Amino acid sequence: MDRKKILIAEKDPKEVLELRKALVAAGYEVRIAANGPEALALVESFHPDLILAEMRLPQMDGPHLLQEIRNLPALQWLPFILAGSLKTLDERVSAMKLAVDDYLQKPFDPDETVARIDSLIREAGLRATTPDRQARGFGGSLGEMSLVDLLQTLEVGNKTAVVRLRHADKEGSVFIIDGQVVDAALDNLETRRALLRMFTWTEGAFHVEIRMHDRSRSLTASTRDLISEGMTRLYRWEQLSNQLPPLQSVVNVNGEAARAKLTDEEKGLLQLLRKNGSKRLIDLVEESQYDDLRALTVIKNLYERHVLKVLPWTENPNNGEPRAVLKPLHKNGHLASDLINDAFQATLKKPANSAPRPHDRRRVERRQEDRRKHDRRRDGQPDKNRIFLNKSELILIREKLL
Amino acid sequence: MRIGEIAILGPNNEEKRLFIQSVCQKIELANETITFGCLPINDQLVLHLYGVALEPGAPQVAWDLLAGKCLGYILLFPWQDAGSFERLKPVLDQLASRYEATMVVAAHVANGKAPVPPALYENGITVAAEGKFMFCDVRQPDSARKILLALIETLLDKMS
Numbered sequence: 001m002d003r004k005k006i007l008i009a010e011k012d013p014k015e016v017l018e019l020r021k022a023l024v025a026a027g028y029e030v031r032i033a034a035n036g037p038e039a040l041a042l043v044e045s046f047h048p049d050l051i052l053a054e055m056r057l058p059q060m061d062g063p064h065l066l067q068e069i070r071n072l073p074a075l076q077w078l079p080f081i082l083a084g085s086l087k088t089l090d091e092r093v094s095a096m097k098l099a100v101d102d103y104l105q106k107p108f109d110p111d112e113t114v115a116r117i118d119s120l121i122r123e124a125g126l127r128a129t130t131p132d133r134q135a136r137g138f139g140g141s142l143g144e145m146s147l148v149d150l151l152q153t154l155e156v157g158n159k160t161a162v163v164r165l166r167h168a169d170k171e172g173s174v175f176i177i178d179g180q181v182v183d184a185a186l187d188n189l190e191t192r193r194a195l196l197r198m199f200t201w202t203e204g205a206f207h208v209e210i211r212m213h214d215r216s217r218s219l220t221a222s223t224r225d226l227i228s229e230g231m232t233r234l235y236r237w238e239q240l241s242n243q244l245p246p247l248q249s250v251v252n253v254n255g256e257a258a259r260a261k262l263t264d265e266e267k268g269l270l271q272l273l274r275k276n277g278s279k280r281l282i283d284l285v286e287e288s289q290y291d292d293l294r295a296l297t298v299i300k301n302l303y304e305r306h307v308l309k310v311l312p313w314t315e316n317p318n319n320g321e322p323r324a325v326l327k328p329l330h331k332n333g334h335l336a337s338d339l340i341n342d343a344f345q346a347t348l349k350k351p352a353n354s355a356p357r358p359h360d361r362r363r364v365e366r367r368q369e370d371r372r373k374h375d376r377r378r379d380g381q382p383d384k385n386r387i388f389l390n391k392s393e394l395i396l397i398r399e400k401l402l
Numbered sequence: 403m404r405i406g407e408i409a410i411l412g413p414n415n416e417e418k419r420l421f422i423q424s425v426c427q428k429i430e431l432a433n434e435t436i437t438f439g440c441l442p443i444n445d446q447l448v449l450h451l452y453g454v455a456l457e458p459g460a461p462q463v464a465w466d467l468l469a470g471k472c473l474g475y476i477l478l479f480p481w482q483d484a485g486s487f488e489r490l491k492p493v494l495d496q497l498a499s500r501y502e503a504t505m506v507v508a509a510h511v512a513n514g515k516a517p518v519p520p521a522l523y524e525n526g527i528t529v530a531a532e533g534k535f536m537f538c539d540v541r542q543p544d545s546a547r548k549i550l551l552a553l554i555e556t557l558l559d560k561m562s
Contacts, residue, residue: 389406401551
């Protein structure tokens, strides 16, 4: 029988010498990586069955290594243990809230660690051979198929299922009965808010388990309404986030600018920064008492007025290097909405049947004046684009194209 | 014979040529300024598609003449090239602000892979009273025809 493989990511190999011996004695094959990027490279070449990573690794810390791993659909369920010497209970609970399978306190007790690893490897083996999991489900990347797409698919198929989503260091679930969303869970969020937040996840992985579950209906809205709301929110979320630095950026309060007049909402949000002084933008959204879109709007306003200041990478609390995990956000992040926004602005017109908004009045007046000037140049003849075919001819063309 | 004329404007001749070929199956004429194709609807009605170059250095098109002549416009640009959209913007401004021109802004995405939500890719968005922003793959006849269909439907809406 093949030996199971354990990858340990630890900056000081001496610290895991005893553990390594214990694991090898228990029948495991063990490799050690000294930093995050090395661990990532070994994941590809060594194909571990479990990863045990130190919280504070050089170059890419443990939580970010976890995030990188979880963003790979094929590895979304790979058992992952974080290890550290966190002193307070709060710190340990925070570590456990990440999408890890276990947290171990250092220094390691080799026997306890081997026992926990045995247990996780056994669970993973069971999961892989469970018929429900293996034959009656599917998984993939949220970049290719968002929660909206998944819910549409399951609604059409009238399926009963559990959708598990992983995004960065978060894991959430959506419960569906006969194609209708009945419940959702993410951290300690209220059901509806949990679902709405997961609608905004455009990166990460999903796994759909087509199976019965025991959740009852706690959402009153129909799935169709939820999907419609999800699409709107996703679009608005992308619009807002494209006007901000990557949401993983760490910000603090610019003292001088913060003395400017602030709304109650803005003050409430800045209060979150009082304790630690700096936070990731995404954490500000998630910890805020407001709806996610509202929170992001308030953050955008604060950022545009320079009340929030992005810390350079060297000041980030986690490490000093620009993290590989942020590359995808830079790569495609701003392209979609920026271009569409440009298209909106460039047309200088409103969608059909919508009244002009007050702040656009000047722009509309300028456009009308332009048109009048142009008409005068053309001896008063309006420059209307005429339709040279009649309605029945256009209908014929439509029939031909359908 | 009744003729409906549609202009396809864009910074990349190759994409316009592929678009016209996808819709009409055949290119009738192609030079540095115009790519031309015909789509017969019946023996009395035909659509003429003109691909007009917006390349730097290409002969300038007389917008005043074109704007009153065509049924509508398809503004085509490659989604992956933000610069190409910049070159298209003045034309878009002009058509939208000076003429009540019916148009569809079409972003070409090779193999249908766009970094946008699938729902947006499928349905596009309305960017003006007479215009939509949509995605397509110019190599796929169905996808190219979807853009033309959106233009015809906008014209029908306008007539109603």
